[in-house]
Amino acid sequence: MELKEAIGLRRSVRYLDPERPVERTKIQKMLEAARRASHWGNVQSLRAVVVERATAPKEVIDSLEAYVGNFQMKIAPVVIVWYLDAQSVDEQPDRLREIVEARAMGIDLQETRDRLERVIIPFFEHLTDVLKSPGMSEVDCGQGIAQATLVAFEEGLGTCLLGSAKTAELISYLGLPDQARILVLQTVGYPAEDVYKAGQRPRLPLRADLPPEPLQRAVPTRRRHGQGARRRGSDPVRGARRHGAPRQGAGRPAGEVRLPAALAAAGCPRRC
Numbered sequence: 001m002e003l004k005e006a007i008g009l010r011r012s013v014r015y016l017d018p019e020r021p022v023e024r025t026k027i028q029k030m031l032e033a034a035r036r037a038s039h040w041g042n043v044q045s046l047r048a049v050v051v052e053r054a055t056a057p058k059e060v061i062d063s064l065e066a067y068v069g070n071f072q073m074k075i076a077p078v079v080i081v082w083y084l085d086a087q088s089v090d091e092q093p094d095r096l097r098e099i100v101e102a103r104a105m106g107i108d109l110q111e112t113r114d115r116l117e118r119v120i121i122p123f124f125e126h127l128t129d130v131l132k133s134p135g136m137s138e139v140d141c142g143q144g145i146a147q148a149t150l151v152a153f154e155e156g157l158g159t160c161l162l163g164s165a166k167t168a169e170l171i172s173y174l175g176l177p178d179q180a181r182i183l184v185l186q187t188v189g190y191p192a193e194d195v196y197k198a199g200q201r202p203r204l205p206l207r208a209d210l211p212p213e214p215l216q217r218a219v220p221t222r223r224r225h226g227q228g229a230r231r232r233g234s235d236p237v238r239g240a241r242r243h244g245a246p247r248q249g250a251g252r253p254a255g256e257v258r259l260p261a262a263l264a265a266a267g268c269p270r271r272c
């Protein structure tokens with residue numbers, strides 16, 4: 001199955017066959033897909049516990065509870081408990097060193113190593129508490145879970161993400177670290193419904209929430225909202241400039257890439 005086909009056809013599957021076990025190799029493929037997702041600073045804070053209904057202890061099964069659609073927890077042969085380990089931020093210096101050694105950062109290796117130790121690592125160390133707070137890491141974990149979800153679909157499995165109603169119990173019964181943040185529970189199994197029949201779920205039209213135009217045209221104008229022709233001074237970009245705000249893409253032809261001065265000084269793109 002092509003990637004775009006999987007993206008186009010995937011949907012949440014709430015009715016799973018409780019009697020049909022899921023091959024561990026398929027679960028492993030899901031976890032591999034999650035592991036390969038991008039993460040800021042290559043920190044990799046996403047974690048998972050795979051719970052197989054057939055063998056899991058009763059207290060774990062009982063703590064798999066969802067606020068909405070809890071019946072799914074009773075029929076899914078497998079539930080993946082996705083969580084985030086904020087402690088992994090403490091290991092960020094080593095993750096960054098690995099990136100530098102893999103030549104994914106910087107141009108000159110020795111210069112980059114020096115700058116990493118002198119500037120970048122101390123900079124991040126000042127921000128440790130902020131970086132451990134909910135935010136960017138959740139975005140990255142979401143990317144990983146999305147990749148796992150697509151791979152499950154490609155493997156013929158049905159999945160649904162569910163918000164957990166018993167996070168403290170799960171942390172305790174699964175023996176997770178205290179700082180673990182349960183993100184979401186994912187039911188996994190073979191569909192007991194016709195996945196293709198109902199098609200994908202309704203979505204807002206693209207232009208409403210993700211305008212594909214270049215930045216300057218994506219800024220709403222009065223005309224776009226049907227409030228009459230644009231008058232001088234009614235354009236929010238112009239209006240903002242009058243008050244000294246920086247320009248937002250205005251005056252720059254679409255598609256033109258401006259190299260930051262530092263890159264140009266380093267000889268990019270010639271030497272990069």
Ligand SMILES: Cc1cc2nc3c(=O)[nH]c(=O)nc-3n(C[C@H](O)[C@H](O)[C@H](O)COP(=O)(O)O)c2cc1C
Binds near residue numbers: 010013069161162
């Ligand atoms: C983070 C997250 C949490 C969700 N929680 C629940 C839930 O608690 N119960 C449920 O039935 N569906 C849950 N869903 C599934 C959504 O309701 C579903 O994605 C939505 O109906 C869109 O349908 P689709 O996934 O079939 O495209 C959740 C989805 C996400 C991404």
